[in-house]
Amino acid sequence: MAAVVEGSNSTPSAPRGRGRAFLQSEQAQGLALISPTLLYALILLVVPVGVVIAYSFWTQDYLSIDRTFTLEQYSTALGEPIYRDLLLRSLWVSLLVSICTVVLAYPIAYYISFHGGRHKSLWLFLITIPFWTSYLLRVMSWKVILGYNGVLNSGLIGLGIIDEPSTALLYNTSAVVITLTHAWAAFAILPIFVSLEKVDRTLIEAARDLGDGPVRSFLRVTLPLSLPGVISALLIVMIPTVGDYVTPKLVGGKDGVMIASAIETQFKRGGNWPLGSALSVVTMTVVTMMALAVVFIIRQAGRRVR
Amino acid sequence: MPESASRPEAKPEARPMIEIRSVTRSYGPFKALDDANLTIREGEFFSLLGPSGCGKTTLLRMIAGFDNPTTGSIHIDGQAMDGIPANRRPTNMVFQSYAIFPHLNVEQNVAYGLKRQKLGASEEKRLVEEALGQVSLSGLGKRGATELSGGQRQRVALARALVMRPKVLLLDEPLSALDKKLREQMQVELRRLQQAVGITFILVTHDQYEALALSDRIAVMFGGKIAQVSSPKEIYQRPVNRQVADFVGGMNFMKGEVVEVNGSAITLDTAGFGRVRTDKPAGFAANGHATLGIRPERLRVLWDDAKASHEVAGKVVERHYFGEITQLVVEVPGFEKPLSVTETNNFGADDLPVGAQIRLAYDPDALVAMAD
Amino acid sequence: MKRLLSHWLPAYAFLYIVFLYLPVMFLPIFSVNASHVPKFPLTGFTWKWYEELPRTPALLDAAWNSLMVGVTAAILSTILGICAARAITRYRFRGRTAASGLIMAPLVLPEIILAVSLLIVMLSLGLKLSLFTVVLGHVLICIPYSVTVLNAGFEGFDRSLEEASADLGETSFGTFRRVTLPMVAPAIISSLLVSFTISLDEFIMAFFLAGTDATLPVYIWGQLRFAAKLPSVLALGTLLLVGSFILLTIAEMLRRRAERRVHGVATHA
Numbered sequence: 001m002a003a004v005v006e007g008s009n010s011t012p013s014a015p016r017g018r019g020r021a022f023l024q025s026e027q028a029q030g031l032a033l034i035s036p037t038l039l040y041a042l043i044l045l046v047v048p049v050g051v052v053i054a055y056s057f058w059t060q061d062y063l064s065i066d067r068t069f070t071l072e073q074y075s076t077a078l079g080e081p082i083y084r085d086l087l088l089r090s091l092w093v094s095l096l097v098s099i100c101t102v103v104l105a106y107p108i109a110y111y112i113s114f115h116g117g118r119h120k121s122l123w124l125f126l127i128t129i130p131f132w133t134s135y136l137l138r139v140m141s142w143k144v145i146l147g148y149n150g151v152l153n154s155g156l157i158g159l160g161i162i163d164e165p166s167t168a169l170l171y172n173t174s175a176v177v178i179t180l181t182h183a184w185a186a187f188a189i190l191p192i193f194v195s196l197e198k199v200d201r202t203l204i205e206a207a208r209d210l211g212d213g214p215v216r217s218f219l220r221v222t223l224p225l226s227l228p229g230v231i232s233a234l235l236i237v238m239i240p241t242v243g244d245y246v247t248p249k250l251v252g253g254k255d256g257v258m259i260a261s262a263i264e265t266q267f268k269r270g271g272n273w274p275l276g277s278a279l280s281v282v283t284m285t286v287v288t289m290m291a292l293a294v295v296f297i298i299r300q301a302g303r304r305v306r
Numbered sequence: 307m308p309e310s311a312s313r314p315e316a317k318p319e320a321r322p323m324i325e326i327r328s329v330t331r332s333y334g335p336f337k338a339l340d341d342a343n344l345t346i347r348e349g350e351f352f353s354l355l356g357p358s359g360c361g362k363t364t365l366l367r368m369i370a371g372f373d374n375p376t377t378g379s380i381h382i383d384g385q386a387m388d389g390i391p392a393n394r395r396p397t398n399m400v401f402q403s404y405a406i407f408p409h410l411n412v413e414q415n416v417a418y419g420l421k422r423q424k425l426g427a428s429e430e431k432r433l434v435e436e437a438l439g440q441v442s443l444s445g446l447g448k449r450g451a452t453e454l455s456g457g458q459r460q461r462v463a464l465a466r467a468l469v470m471r472p473k474v475l476l477l478d479e480p481l482s483a484l485d486k487k488l489r490e491q492m493q494v495e496l497r498r499l500q501q502a503v504g505i506t507f508i509l510v511t512h513d514q515y516e517a518l519a520l521s522d523r524i525a526v527m528f529g530g531k532i533a534q535v536s537s538p539k540e541i542y543q544r545p546v547n548r549q550v551a552d553f554v555g556g557m558n559f560m561k562g563e564v565v566e567v568n569g570s571a572i573t574l575d576t577a578g579f580g581r582v583r584t585d586k587p588a589g590f591a592a593n594g595h596a597t598l599g600i601r602p603e604r605l606r607v608l609w610d611d612a613k614a615s616h617e618v619a620g621k622v623v624e625r626h627y628f629g630e631i632t633q634l635v636v637e638v639p640g641f642e643k644p645l646s647v648t649e650t651n652n653f654g655a656d657d658l659p660v661g662a663q664i665r666l667a668y669d670p671d672a673l674v675a676m677a678d
Numbered sequence: 679m680k681r682l683l684s685h686w687l688p689a690y691a692f693l694y695i696v697f698l699y700l701p702v703m704f705l706p707i708f709s710v711n712a713s714h715v716p717k718f719p720l721t722g723f724t725w726k727w728y729e730e731l732p733r734t735p736a737l738l739d740a741a742w743n744s745l746m747v748g749v750t751a752a753i754l755s756t757i758l759g760i761c762a763a764r765a766i767t768r769y770r771f772r773g774r775t776a777a778s779g780l781i782m783a784p785l786v787l788p789e790i791i792l793a794v795s796l797l798i799v800m801l802s803l804g805l806k807l808s809l810f811t812v813v814l815g816h817v818l819i820c821i822p823y824s825v826t827v828l829n830a831g832f833e834g835f836d837r838s839l840e841e842a843s844a845d846l847g848e849t850s851f852g853t854f855r856r857v858t859l860p861m862v863a864p865a866i867i868s869s870l871l872v873s874f875t876i877s878l879d880e881f882i883m884a885f886f887l888a889g890t891d892a893t894l895p896v897y898i899w900g901q902l903r904f905a906a907k908l909p910s911v912l913a914l915g916t917l918l919l920v921g922s923f924i925l926l927t928i929a930e931m932l933r934r935r936a937e938r939r940v941h942g943v944a945t946h947a
Binding site: 246 | 688691694695698704705716717718758759765766768769770771772773778780787788791794797799802815825876878881885898899902915918919934
């Protein structure tokens with residue numbers, strides 16, 4: 001019978017130093033590798049945002065900054081009707097745009113995921129291409145379309161539907177919503193598509209097998225399971241659009257001005273940095289709260305459908 | 307059981323190729339490998355056998371140089387491997403995923419390691435051709451890596467490692483991704499290849515039949531410890547403990563009271579087989595208990611009036627048909643648990659009705675004592 | 679429902695694509711229209727707006743600036759993206775989720791807030807606004823895209839490929855050169871192209887951080903005030919559009935090739 005253990009007459013080598021073991025660990029190597037990128041994000045994102053928050057508690061007297069803590073800027077940002085209106089309009093627009101994009105995008109994401117067949121990635125590419133092209137140019141093309149002498153007006157006149165150019169098309173909130181919805185369309189499709197792809201197809205078959213019709217199985221299985229994608233699509237559109245600058249400037253006119261214009265004014269031409277900072281912080285905070293509320297409502301609604 | 311009489315046992319006097327000396331590998335408090343000691347000889351086909359998580363892959367990867375022992379040392383061909391990286395070790399590996407470079411064709415994959423040796427184009431080509439021939443892939447050199455079947459990918463991985471003429475070839479579950487038929491075919495080829503090239507092979511597997519069929523010796527591992535190192539026959543017939551016995555095949559277990567330990571013999575009292583005197587399991591620490599076992603195929607159904615010197619009688623309570631064999635579960639008065647019996651279907655075991663009264667013959671030599 | 683799916687969904691998808699592309703298509707159409715005003719009916723075909731472009735020194739300067747900024751930002755964000763993507767896909771370490779969350783954050787923050795916060799810091803530090811500050815801002819917003827593209831290329835990269843290379847005698851550097859790089863090269867090029875395109879088209883950061891040196895979008899923004907300049911802006915926009923489209927198509931083809939390389943084999947196993 002062979003011995004259970006062989007060659008027991010050995011000398012164990014000295015344990016390696018802790019330091020070396022740590023340097024060889026995944027923890028250390030991973031951190032070391034990610035640190036340049038992380039540092040960049042810390043220095044150019046976290047620090048600047050921190051500085052903005054700090055400024056929002058200060059005051060400015062012409063060119064000098066008074067660093068005593070005060071909530072004065074916040075009371076202006078939240079109290080002055082002009083800023084409050086701008087903020088509310090921005091929130092309204094971003095909410096509307098995010099809902100429109102998601103509602104419009106869901107069927108497409110569904111179509112690509114369930115009926116895209118072998119051409120799924122081609123479809124996705126086709127849909128994302130316009131998104132990658134210049135945002136400024138896309139907004140500009142809407143101005144060309146909706147303008148007084150624009151494509152839509154001249155087209156409608158040419159077709160004899162209207163007699164003279166309509167001024168209702170451009171320079172209002174709806175023009176902003178339409179343009180932003182177009183601009184963010186592709187961004188909403190991707191997360192929804194990804195979450196639909198993750199839905200195990202046999203679950204849908206199981207629902208059908210258990211007696212659900214196509215509509216019910218969609219409502220009870222596919223839709224709830226794709227909610228994470230819907231939620232991230234909403235957020236990914238809602239948060240950036242609240243601070244959009246280009247669209248309101250180009251197609252919004254007087255009625256479509258949003259908070260970004262106010263922020264820009266405070267930072268560009270000898271404005272008021274602390275006030276601009278407070279406006280930025282308020283915008284971020286409020287839009288985050290709105291986003292959380294929307295997520296909460298959707299989750300609750302999702303729980304109802306069982 | 308596969309038992310090849312023709313297999314030349316690695317000569318005991320063959321020099322040690324790999325020595326594992328008190329090797330421990332810990333991840334925090336968890337010990338993936340706990341004080342392992344092992345000597346693998348030159349030209350041996352050695353298997354590390356155990357369930358997943360037993361430390362067999364950790365050990366293989368430390369031999370290859372992809373991982374380092376926390377304490378202890380590994381010697382290859384008499385040379386300590388401490389601090390020597392994988393690319394400077396005389397070992398080559400066949401990976402579980404095969405790790406065929408997808409951007410290179412078959413030839414380029416096989417020549418990958420040769421490129422560094424600057425052999426010259428014609429010599430390199432000759433070696434690649436030879437290696438491809440060894441794994442029956444001649445003529446597929448220009449095939450892209452992504453156009454290969456599972457079996458072909460396995461062969462490319464083999465050729466790529468063998469062409470390096472390593473002192474030790476390491477195989478990490480190389481057959482687990484293949485289907486049953488192909489796996490059996492590759493087992494035969496692997497054994498033939500090892501005999502042809504004479505290189506030391508170390509195979510990691512969780513498939514006991516693969517290990518039994520291929521190896522000169524096997525180390526069975528559980529929970530980071532080496533439980534037993536023996537020839538396949540020993541492992542199967544004389545497992546040192548219940549865990550090993552259970553892992554390498556079916557076994558009827560029963561409790562035994564140790565009556566006497568005398569040199570290499572042990573005497574046990576059991577409920578069913580009464581007082582049994584048999585070989586003492588290796589490394590057995592004398593305490594009051596031991597387990598007695600008998601493999602199901604070592605119990606034989608006695609037909610009609612046939613007599614045997616040792617027999618028990620009982621009632622068939624279950625019957626499972628497996629084609630060439632039938633498994634019977636037989637309740638025998640006096641035994642703690644029913645006995646499992648496998649019988650070839652030559653004499654009609656597949657027709658025995660449940661409830662039938664039968665007699666079973668056994669050879670006392672087949673009774674094996676082991677640690678609990 | 680069945681009927682709805684089989685008939686209406688494809689129709690809807692088609693309309694959606696039209697909705698996505700049609701507005702953008704008006705740029706090239708009116709860029710070759712003889713009239714100063716972009717309206718129907720079209721008045722005749724002309725290349726004259728394009729011919730004006732190379733005769734505008736400010737535009738050429740802006741184009742050169744954009745090129746410089748784009749190339750620098752693309753290289754920097756790809757290098758930083760490689761570090762992050764490699765760390766995220768290869769190592770498991772504490773803080774991985776938090777770190778990647780932070781790196782990806784610029785993707786979901788209003789750009790104007792990123793821009794003004796950078797502006798404050800640059801000016802507080804006494805840095806003069808220049809193309810350099812634009813590059814810093816562009817790298818920040820390009821990194822998330824680079825990381826996404828590179829993650830896809832690195833993910834599923836079987837670690838045993840690198841081990842196999844080491845096992846066959848290759849050094850770390852040799853392994854990087856002979857295995858890692860060829861496998862991820864398409865993803866890297868794709869990341870370069872995507873970040874270049876983003877930088878080329880980016881307006882807000884450049885608008886706030888450029889100082890006196892305009893990039894192309896900033897130049898276009900300035901021109902939009904003059905109705906007479908609109909046709910040549912349309913021509914310029916068309917050129918940008920076509921350029922972006924070509925770069926992105928190449929990036930997409932490379933990305934797919936990278937995916938096939940990395941994943942094509944894994945499907946067999």
